[in-house]
Amino acid sequence: MQTENKPNFASDYLEGAHPAILQRLAETNTEQTSGYGTDEHCERARNLIRKAADCPNAAVHFLVGGTQTNAAVIDAFLRPYEGVIAADTGHIAVHEAGAIEAGGHKVLTLAGEAGKLSAETLKRYLHDFYADENRAHAVQPGMVYISQPTECGTLYSKKELSDITALCREYALAFYIDGARLAYALSSPKNDVTLSDLAAVSDAFYIGGTKCGALFGEAIVIPDKNRLPHFITTIKQHGALLAKGRLLGIQFETLFEDDLYFRIGSNAIRAADKIRSFLDTHGFRQYFASPTNQIFIVLKNEDYALLSEKIGLSFWEKADEAHTVARIATSWATTDEQVERLLKALSEHSPCGKS
Amino acid sequence: MQTENKPNFASDYLEGAHPAILQRLAETNTEQTSGYGTDEHCERARNLIRKAADCPNAAVHFLVGGTQTNAAVIDAFLRPYEGVIAADTGHIAVHEAGAIEAGGHKVLTLAGEAGKLSAETLKRYLHDFYADENRAHAVQPGMVYISQPTECGTLYSKKELSDITALCREYALAFYIDGARLAYALSSPKNDVTLSDLAAVSDAFYIGGTKCGALFGEAIVIPDKNRLPHFITTIKQHGALLAKGRLLGIQFETLFEDDLYFRIGSNAIRAADKIRSFLDTHGFRQYFASPTNQIFIVLKNEDYALLSEKIGLSFWEKADEAHTVARIATSWATTDEQVERLLKALSEHSPCGKS
């Protein structure tokens, strides 16, 4: 339900779209274009992304949402006897209603730390798997899936990604990076991973639009354009080929002209950093050390209830019987006034103490 | 590729959206709403549709595109051992890249006539199937799928639909109607089937937005709201649950206020009727007797080539070695000027003769 009368930090997809996108949609509305991504807007957007990620030979495809993107990419890379490795908090493992399994593939979950899958954990799993005499009776690992930033708002460093890449190459696994909130990674001062790095370390990644200022849309980048033959047919089979593909082209054109995508990220990070600074100063406990647009705070259950009356928050999980983890998400649309109202509301609740 | 310098009749989804929709999206852009269709715009759109179709107990769900809609609905109704019956020209049988089979279900095709599946054909199939001693080794029929209007632009009458419904009830089959272009059926003077009739005869149907003036979007109507438990999870599993569900709610709100959906259809039909009148007068052969927004004309191959230089047309199929069937589609966006230019271009080509 709508929550107009209080600032809402429940997620980063509460509003429509960045105004520049709406304006461009209006300007191009009467153009007649061919469908399914064959139009000139899509072509231009593809080139802007290839340039931004410094991968001129990449295939770039535009889909509407994250779950369909993950399902289509994973389906396209894996053979039927293969599964996809993910952290146990990975979006595909938890919140996609079994979309990967519906495509016939097991999600092989490994224990993550604050949402991150470490190269060591991965290495141990792979070592054990290939040491198992009965492994032919088990799902074969075929891909590693991670999110940047993770579902917990944390970031992989360039070194951490390279270590995973090395393992993937050693074991012939595809490496796929879910960038649903990528703008908020790219704009974080703690981040050392560029679009170009993502193209260098992975077999595929996607640049999220839905949660980063677009009405909707995700741009899949496959650095080696020959890697997935007939991917269009796979996309269509997944019901994920938008008839008016231009809508995606126009949006990503807008996002990647004039660095709008990065400016969108910066606004969210500036707001989040301001909130984090306040939390640190006032002794609030943060559940994950996130440097991006998501902040996870631990509140007494009663404080969580009271705060929720003033501010839209997202329930994350119970920290223990008496405490709740709440998520605060900033976005391209977060205003200074909203942040002030949040900080004011927070200041009315005693912190539960640093961990 | 774009074809800006000539009028384009290649399809009915060449432009963006009806201006009223864009305007509403702009007006609501800064509202903060909850996601996944739980917002007030969706709720209001659902009620408008329930009222328009006179089915107050219907469940109404909004999805982005036709293929994902068909796949999700069929998956939700069928059991694993069941298949869906369709005319051999049915969209699910031909142009959805195997989306239904990817969900594990066979499309059981029967011979259609100008895109229509007749009750007699269906009855004969069902009789033979249940007379077959080995039927336990075959896919069990579980649903009948038709399109209104059909892929050939033709219409089922109310009587024809009722006859199919009677068979479906006799054989315990679900009956599902694909309304990708429903506005163009509802506005055709030859049509005698209302939204309310569709709700009465079927177990589910969808009201197409993508091809009828929306940016995108299809509204599934399930007259008995308890028929498909957990359908939201099925939609999510299909990657078809739009995060910013409000975008669909806002569009269908706009379409079903002030009868916009019907006015959109009327514009297309008026243009198509004008073209059909010209074709009849000038001796052009129409491949199907379509009373909706799609017109299929038979042209000599060389005429087809020449005409295509002046007007955007869609190749349908070869009528024979020397003749091509071309599709002309009008839409909510078709202007008088575009029609005039089409007729002028047509008049420069001698007709291939009435059939």
Place this chain on the structure above:
Amino acid sequence: MQTENKPNFASDYLEGAHPAILQRLAETNTEQTSGYGTDEHCERARNLIRKAADCPNAAVHFLVGGTQTNAAVIDAFLRPYEGVIAADTGHIAVHEAGAIEAGGHKVLTLAGEAGKLSAETLKRYLHDFYADENRAHAVQPGMVYISQPTECGTLYSKKELSDITALCREYALAFYIDGARLAYALSSPKNDVTLSDLAAVSDAFYIGGTKCGALFGEAIVIPDKNRLPHFITTIKQHGALLAKGRLLGIQFETLFEDDLYFRIGSNAIRAADKIRSFLDTHGFRQYFASPTNQIFIVLKNEDYALLSEKIGLSFWEKADEAHTVARIATSWATTDEQVERLLKALSEHSPCGKS
């Protein structure tokens, strides 16, 4: 139900197994062997088959039944966006309860003639498919499936197979041959296709055991052993990896020592030829010109009913309102006495006339 008091020609899998197989199972019963096909009997059977088919580098896998064999092989060869081409009478298209679709793949049916898919039909389909601008929205052809002998008892000649192979290579399609009744092809005097030829023309074929004298079992031959990596895991995933794999090894060892497989075929063909000769002499109409162990006769409905009281027959289909097509199948187990009783029963019914 059992039909002990009358000779039964309803199918070729009415009895247990050739006595030599039962004897070998008894002799080896107390051996302790490793499971899942890793035992010495399987290894020996693989080598016997490699030798018989003159393909020393083949991978050979043993599965229990035909449907699971077809599903596993097709699943292993195809990518998700691909379908398998078959004649409309193909077993996978009709009598496998949608097993191929359950694996996510469409069966692309083409019109066959007496069960055979011709190279011309295939060529036309492929030509048209690749000429279609919208083919990216359709299931991509990935494999050709045929049966030798066909479900109608007919045979492909070596030339016919080579023509299909040429098309498959031109269009990069896998070519797979279902040999559920292969013994009855190999032993037919009209046959010019050897096991070695099958290995040369196809990417995979299977040697049927269930219908050819084994208790159960089908031997998949993949001439290029590197073609299907991790195929064991695919077999396991399909629930088709027999724990006591030795049972399959022992049976195929027995079948391919001393040419037992060919002798089994010969017995069935000799019996079928005797029946065919009688039918020709007495003016019975045969529905398909089958030179193998299946005979399809057209009978007046009342004659079919009367004959069925004396002889076990299989209903095939209605030829027209007044006539029934019945199938007579001989096998390794058919005795002279059974044939005599069949001919006696047939002679009591006036033929319906040659076609």
Place this chain on the structure above:
Amino acid sequence: MQTENKPNFASDYLEGAHPAILQRLAETNTEQTSGYGTDEHCERARNLIRKAADCPNAAVHFLVGGTQTNAAVIDAFLRPYEGVIAADTGHIAVHEAGAIEAGGHKVLTLAGEAGKLSAETLKRYLHDFYADENRAHAVQPGMVYISQPTECGTLYSKKELSDITALCREYALAFYIDGARLAYALSSPKNDVTLSDLAAVSDAFYIGGTKCGALFGEAIVIPDKNRLPHFITTIKQHGALLAKGRLLGIQFETLFEDDLYFRIGSNAIRAADKIRSFLDTHGFRQYFASPTNQIFIVLKNEDYALLSEKIGLSFWEKADEAHTVARIATSWATTDEQVERLLKALSEHSPCGKS
């Protein structure tokens, strides 16, 4: 590979079948019967099982192996949006090569204890699931799967099963019990769960043949015969409908006449108890407290290597860097002489100490 020169305790499916089964197959070999389980042997076996489990209205189906049985049953019970709950050691979660996911369903693993899923663990999961506001975006629980005995040889008590049943009924979950080694549960002196109890507490269970004296075969019991309409078609679609179904009927007829199934279990338990007694006396550590035919001993790595030269054992897992868990399985076929040789070999290795 075969291991003829040393006693093999690596599994319980190393030999062919109990001699009574082979004899019956030989005696019935020339009978002509109809296929796919419609013969009189299957009908008689079904009735014997209905009587043994005291469930006269049960549907009973015979399949070849465990993986296909699990996949078919789970597929038949679940809706596409549902998953199956299992202990993390459950066979379907680990050793079936993703067969359940290939059918589109997630295996929802919960932490087990020595292979057992407790009602408390289940209750906590279900409570948390239904308390989660975002549960519509997650796979819905639809079934509980357990094994009796478990993969670790442990047993559920009647009380433990009833507690799970109560939760299943409360949450509308199907309850399915995998009885691959059921004979060894039924014959254990520690067991208080009868076949009749299994029929009372579950929605389906299967009586394992492959690991309990049959050549192959598992008998699915569905206490309410109307629960799974068209299950034969589901079985066929899974490639799991044996053409010569009689082979399964004959085997289960033999197993359930004269209590052969129970005598088979008793032999294995007697041998296992003798080994356990020796292990206890000599200070060997058992990894799980199994009262059935599987024994898990912890050995120093070097002792494991030496012992493996004399006795066939199965590697289970590493207990730690220095110790290996080995599995000893007895069966219907285990002889006193084999046990003596095992004990002699064990006595030559110092135990690693009780835990």
